[in-house]
Amino acid sequence: MEYFETKELEERAILAGVHTGNIDPLSDSTEESLAELERLADTAGAQVVGTMLQNRPSVDNALYLGEGKLEELRLACEGQDANLVIFDDELSPIQLRNIERALGIKVIDRSMLILDIFARHAVTREGKIQVELAQLKYMLPRLLGLGTQLSRLGAGIGTRGPGETKLETDRRHIRRRIGHLQAELKEIKNHRELLRRRREKDNTVVCALVGYTNAGKSTLLNALTGAEVLAADKLFATLDPTIRALELPDGRMPMLVDTVGFIRKLPHHLIEAFKSTLEEAVFADLLIIVIDSSSNEFEQHIQVVNSILKDIGAGDKPKIYLFNKADAKPDGLVLPSALSDADCVLEVSAKSGLGIEKFIETLADILPGKKQKVKVLIPYSEGSVLSVLHRDQTVLSESYEADGTLVEAFVDAQGYTAIRDYLV
Numbered sequence: 001m002e003y004f005e006t007k008e009l010e011e012r013a014i015l016a017g018v019h020t021g022n023i024d025p026l027s028d029s030t031e032e033s034l035a036e037l038e039r040l041a042d043t044a045g046a047q048v049v050g051t052m053l054q055n056r057p058s059v060d061n062a063l064y065l066g067e068g069k070l071e072e073l074r075l076a077c078e079g080q081d082a083n084l085v086i087f088d089d090e091l092s093p094i095q096l097r098n099i100e101r102a103l104g105i106k107v108i109d110r111s112m113l114i115l116d117i118f119a120r121h122a123v124t125r126e127g128k129i130q131v132e133l134a135q136l137k138y139m140l141p142r143l144l145g146l147g148t149q150l151s152r153l154g155a156g157i158g159t160r161g162p163g164e165t166k167l168e169t170d171r172r173h174i175r176r177r178i179g180h181l182q183a184e185l186k187e188i189k190n191h192r193e194l195l196r197r198r199r200e201k202d203n204t205v206v207c208a209l210v211g212y213t214n215a216g217k218s219t220l221l222n223a224l225t226g227a228e229v230l231a232a233d234k235l236f237a238t239l240d241p242t243i244r245a246l247e248l249p250d251g252r253m254p255m256l257v258d259t260v261g262f263i264r265k266l267p268h269h270l271i272e273a274f275k276s277t278l279e280e281a282v283f284a285d286l287l288i289i290v291i292d293s294s295s296n297e298f299e300q301h302i303q304v305v306n307s308i309l310k311d312i313g314a315g316d317k318p319k320i321y322l323f324n325k326a327d328a329k330p331d332g333l334v335l336p337s338a339l340s341d342a343d344c345v346l347e348v349s350a351k352s353g354l355g356i357e358k359f360i361e362t363l364a365d366i367l368p369g370k371k372q373k374v375k376v377l378i379p380y381s382e383g384s385v386l387s388v389l390h391r392d393q394t395v396l397s398e399s400y401e402a403d404g405t406l407v408e409a410f411v412d413a414q415g416y417t418a419i420r421d422y423l424v
């Protein structure tokens with residue numbers, strides 16, 4: 001018997017972007033966004049062998065780059081033996097098709113790259129459906145342009161006539177699949193809503209960990225709750241929200257939910273498809289915005305996070321800004337001690353544990369239902385008060401004295417009224 005080793009084709013990529021000097025630097029291509037694109041490419045398993053950033057007042061409608069620059073890119077690909085070009089922006093169907101024709105090798109854009117990473121990292125059924133949905137919606141208007149990737153089976157560039165029929169069948173097939181996936185997603189969403197309503201009924205408080213990808217959200221969830229969520233130095237390690245209870249010193253148990261990371265120029269199909277996952281942030285009582293303070297781009301990250309939160313309708317939630325990776329932040333970097341829309345700003349290290357205790361105390365202060373510590377002596381004749389304490393409040397210690405039971409407990413406002421007369 002013979003064995004065949006299937007070796008994955010090594011992808012050698014050149015990155016390309018246009019720097020327009022746009023007033024919104026986050027939608028522009030810059031050295032920084034290309035560096036980030038390189039990390040994305042790396043996460044997706046491609047080796048970056050070159051980058052090209054063209055200064056132009058605007059991108060070209062037909063070719064994205066200028067004609068001369070595109071030719072330069074083609075030569076660079078030849079010279080570097082590259083078999084993939086990744087653009088830092090979402091290309092229009094026309095740009096994609098034209099560029100593919102001009103370069104003769106595989107061309108993808110930032111959106112497709114992110115979708116590819118999501119596809120690799122999706123674990124749950126929900127995650128997988130959401131990614132596939134986003135991919136199909138991205139693909140639908142680009143079926144012609146994606147010639148070399150979709151129709152390896154034959155239909156080459158410029159196949160008209162019979163090719164068109166194939167295209168129509170492909171389109172119909174994709175639309176049917178989209179409908180099917182949307183129906184399945186709706187069912188999962190209903191289930192998620194059911195769980196959420198149950199939590200609401202139980203008055204469970206939910207805090208969502210949100211932030212730029214790689215900020216340390218999962219590491220933090222693990223540190224706080226002993227969860228074992230995958231935390232890794234790669235982009236978009238987490239796609240599926242994990243929820244865990246965090247025990248506060250006074251016995252309250254708010255839930256912490258880890259969420260999918262954000263990134264600049266996040267494809268809008270992804271945001272659309274991941275709505276039900278992102279809703280974890282929309283329905284949370286408090287947002288914990290985790291920031292990687294070791295990144296020299298943390299301010300841009302905060303901007304991106306806030307703009308996406310606003311997009312999904314979670315912009316006005318109470319927020320704690322948590323500057324994570326305090327152990328690795330550059331010397332001398334001064335972090336903002338207050339931010340206009342923050343209820344609180346704290347510095348922590350999920351890795352070393354620095355600041356974590358303070359953070360938990362702060363959470364306990366901010367979250368509703370705060371309990372206070374009391375010491376009471378309850379006469380033996382008032383047995384019912386003692387049982388109410390046990391039933392509804394958090395009893396820390398109890399000892400039997402000559403004139404009653406001495407109790408130390410955390411009590412909420414209601415509990416306080418019940419025991420007020422017995423304070424010692």
Ligand SMILES: Nc1nc2c(ncn2[C@@H]2O[C@H](COP(=O)(O)OP(=O)(O)OP(=O)(O)O)[C@@H](O)[C@H]2O)c(=O)[nH]1
Nearest residue numbers: 214215216217218219231232236237238261350351
């Ligand atoms: N030095 C240092 N590294 C940290 C700290 N917290 C997290 N990291 C590292 O940062 C990387 C990303 O951590 P994750 O917890 O996976 O980040 P995330 O925010 O969940 O990322 P996504 O799921 O991709 O959105 C990992 O390599 C962690 O070990 C910290 O406090 N200090």
Ligand SMILES: [Mg+2]
Nearest residue numbers: 217218237238
């Ligand atoms: Mg994560």
